[in-house]
């Protein structure tokens with residue numbers, strides 16, 4: 091059993107949307123295919139992955155060093171004999187050979203994307219949905235049969251007034267979501283409060299609305315927003331300041347009792363540990379948003395979950411960033427608290443399996459081997475072109 095090829099391509103996920111920090115007019119994403127010599131249903135098993143969104147494609151890093159490390163490794167060293175499968179931990183070790191500690195960043199995205207494709211292949215070789223394989227191997231065998239998801243959107247958009255914002259949020263509720271998220275921080279506080287109030291008219295209750303500042307604020311602005319947001323009793327206040335400014339996050343907690351969320355721009359279990367040690371995050375109410383595709387993949391995510399446990403955090407406090415099916419599998423299989431969803435943006439990567447509707451804020455997963463990409467036809471068409479083309 092061996093990996094015979096790893097292919098990658100960069101695709102555009104450009105759109106006119108903007109958050110408080112960046113616009114997405116030139117946003118790209120890497121897609122990866124891991125081609126094996128294992129035959130299932132008469133065809134070689136191919137695992138697929140992509141790098142979530144927001145950090146651009148990482149094809150150059152993959153081509154420069156990561157792909158060859160796997161292809162040049164002794165194939166026998168990458169096999170999990172006990173399970174008669176590929177060994178994602180050994181493959182991860184090969185990917186990370188000759189990499190110094192620290193230096194997290196774009197490297198963690200390149201590795202995370204390949205790791206996603208490896209796990210897709212492993213679950214396909216085992217003939218099971220990934221969430222079931224994860225629950226069987228690493229938990230009590232019981233995966234959650236549905237996952238809580240919230241609808242993320244509410245971007246700044248040229249010419250988009252509050253009525254359009256309200257229409258967007260209404261359409262998420264119509265599609266079965268219970269909680270929605272909108273961007274803040276790209277305009278004045280007063281203007282953002284008008285936008286928030288417009289959305290609250292639609293969702294009815296602050297507990298159904300999360301806001302995301304995408305790391306835009308200095309401490310003074312973060313606190314000014316905290317004071318203004320407090321009366322709304324929001325679902326969460328996300329990424330107020332720079333993702334690595336743990337002192338800011340800790341100080342902000344002194345000024346904001348409500349739930350806060352951060353972590354999408356942390357890239358390793360060491361980063362996560364620093365956040366939990368120094369960021370003043372509160373295990374009884376705050377949320378962690380680590381995204382495996384941006385942070386060295388699921389092999390690393392398991393270390394992050396161990397760090398959380400050591401520091402007194404339940405895995406149910408994690409609601410990953412990225413709105414992808416990989417995190418949905420991890421949420422169901424390793425018992426996280428939920429997952430982000432992009433019902434409309436970042437297509438065809440956003441959203442989950444075709445034909446599985448969100449109901450009362452929960453979504454089920456398809457019962458097919460792997461991550462489930464084959465059940466999302468527009469995404470699979472793009473992946474298949476890379477893997478089989």
Ligand SMILES: O=C([O-])CC(=O)C(=O)O
Nearest residue numbers: 109144242302304411412
């Ligand atoms: O706008 C983005 O970069 C995405 C983001 O922060 C989120 O989904 O939480």
Ligand SMILES: [Mg+2]
Nearest residue numbers: 302328329354
């Ligand atoms: Mg965010």
